Amino acid sequence: MNRNRRSISNIACAVLSACAWAATAGAQAPAASAPPAAPAADTAPADFKTLDQEVQGLKKDVIEMNKDLFVLEEELLFPANTQVALYLSMDVGAFFALDSVTVKIDNKEVKNYLYTAREADALLKGGVQQIYIGNLKAGKHELVAFFTGKGPAERDYRRGATVMFEKGVGAKYLELKITDRVAKHQPEFIIKDWE
Amino acid sequence: MRGGFLAGSLVACALLAASSVAAPPTLIGKEAPDFVLKSLAGTNLRLSEYRGQVVLVNFWARWADDSRQEMPALDRINTTYQRAGLVVLGISVDEDPRRAVEFAAPMRLSYPILFDSGSNVGRDYFLEKMPMTILVDRAGIVRYSKAGFKLGDERAYLDQIRELLRE
Numbered sequence: 001m002n003r004n005r006r007s008i009s010n011i012a013c014a015v016l017s018a019c020a021w022a023a024t025a026g027a028q029a030p031a032a033s034a035p036p037a038a039p040a041a042d043t044a045p046a047d048f049k050t051l052d053q054e055v056q057g058l059k060k061d062v063i064e065m066n067k068d069l070f071v072l073e074e075e076l077l078f079p080a081n082t083q084v085a086l087y088l089s090m091d092v093g094a095f096f097a098l099d100s101v102t103v104k105i106d107n108k109e110v111k112n113y114l115y116t117a118r119e120a121d122a123l124l125k126g127g128v129q130q131i132y133i134g135n136l137k138a139g140k141h142e143l144v145a146f147f148t149g150k151g152p153a154e155r156d157y158r159r160g161a162t163v164m165f166e167k168g169v170g171a172k173y174l175e176l177k178i179t180d181r182v183a184k185h186q187p188e189f190i191i192k193d194w195e
Numbered sequence: 196m197r198g199g200f201l202a203g204s205l206v207a208c209a210l211l212a213a214s215s216v217a218a219p220p221t222l223i224g225k226e227a228p229d230f231v232l233k234s235l236a237g238t239n240l241r242l243s244e245y246r247g248q249v250v251l252v253n254f255w256a257r258w259a260d261d262s263r264q265e266m267p268a269l270d271r272i273n274t275t276y277q278r279a280g281l282v283v284l285g286i287s288v289d290e291d292p293r294r295a296v297e298f299a300a301p302m303r304l305s306y307p308i309l310f311d312s313g314s315n316v317g318r319d320y321f322l323e324k325m326p327m328t329i330l331v332d333r334a335g336i337v338r339y340s341k342a343g344f345k346l347g348d349e350r351a352y353l354d355q356i357r358e359l360l361r362e
Contacts, residue, residue: 099239114231114239 074133082135083171086111086143090123092180096157096187098123099149101176103132106141110134131176136167145176147189163191220321222337227252227329228319232286232309235296240284240307243335249359250331251283251352254317257298258289259325265344266302269328272352273306279360280333284309288317288325328352332359 078085086103098120103111111132115123123129144162151157165174173194181188222228227250231241242250253269255262266285273283283306287295292310299308311317320329324342330352332338339355341348 114233116231116239116241116244118244119241 078133078135078171080171081169082137082167084132084134084136084141084167084174085130085171086132086174086176087128088123088131088176088178089126089128090120090178093124093178093187095152095180095185096147096178097150098147098178101131101148102146103176104144104146105134105136107144128175136172138167138169140164140166143174143191145189145191147176147178151187152185157187159187159189161189161191163193165193221340222320222329223340225337226335227331227337228316230311230316230319232311232316235299235308235310240309242284242331245282245331246335247333248280248282249333249356251281251356252320252329252331253283253285253326254288254311254320254322254328255285255326256288257294261344262326264346265326265328265348266299266304268346268349269352270302270304270306272349272356273304276356276360277305281356281360282306286311286316288312288314288322330355330359333362 084105088101090098098115100112100114102109102113113131119129142162142164144160146158146160148156148158161176163174165172175192175194177190177192179188179190180186227242229241229243231239234240242252251269251272253265255266269283269285273281277283285299285304285306285308287299287308287310289295289298289310290312292312295308295310314322320327322342326344327340327342328344329337329341330339338359341351
């Protein structure tokens with residue numbers, strides 16, 4: 001799978017290089033055929049402007065192409081009928097500082113993720129992370145997530161959350177949510193099944 | 196005549212064998228494999244978060260005698276150049292992190308020590324000999340790699356670091 005990702009990103013790089021080469025070639029071709037009579041000082045800014053616009057246009061095209069490749073990659077590697085995607089979000093997080101998450105599906109570890117301070121900050125600011133994407137057969141499955149970090153009073157904290165879910169024909173989306181249970185001054189870990 | 200032919204064939208075979216021996220894999224010129232590891236201070240550090248800075252990654256082990264000489268030298272480099280944009284990361288490949296802590300703590304190093312107990316990161320970096328030092332430029336590309344250490348090697352590190360910091 002990583003090799004496929006790499007090959008797709010290589011294609012994207014090749015496209016980028018080709019575009020950059022085309023831009024350079026395009027910029028050089030008229031310069032070579034242009035008459036040398038015109039003073040350079042008058043024509044240079046206009047030329048640069050056109051070239052800059054051209055490069056900006058090509059960059060935009062490459063970004064578009066990259067997006068299409070990404071969608072294509074997702075469709076090829078994780079077809080909708082077997083796709084399972086898992087997301088993680090944090091709401092408030094005053095009682096829990098996230099350090100790592102381990103995810104098991106049907107008792108098999110599929111992801112172990114360590115969070116840096118910057119990543120945990122991004123989650124606290126409302127970011128949602130796609131922590132795992134994979135393929136599963138239709139039927140019943142069990143998902144277990146273990147959260148480690150610092151709990152209330154800076155104490156080491158490790159909790160698990162489990163959910164049984166039914167994988168149907170379409171893609172399955174699940175969300176690991178970390179929220180604060182203010183009444184108990186404790187964090188709460190929920191797995192939400194998005195239909 | 197026949198003997199000469201045999202000798203010639205043997206030389207040809209030897210040359211063929213030598214040319215077919217695969218060169219050791221190298222990361223120089225390639226993007227440094229990203230990693231996230233737990234540090235001695237308890238925080239998790241990710242290599243890609245230092246993009247824009249020059250990063251020196253030093254893989255070390257308690258059992259590698261040269262590490263004991265190299266780490267204080269790297270500490271001096273870190274204290275001198277960290278304000279210029281250098282980041283030094285020491286990665287222990289010891290299986291038991293507690294033993295690694297016992298080894299590193301008395302040195303009072305100024306740079307973070309990370310633990311790669313499962314050697315997963317080490318595999319990505321093709322560790323061949325310990326200690327091993329890798330220099331990553333501001334764009335995240337591996338520019339220099341050195342396996343082993345002997346006193347005086349730190350001068351070569353400094354030359355490389357200064358060059359990368361100037362870029």
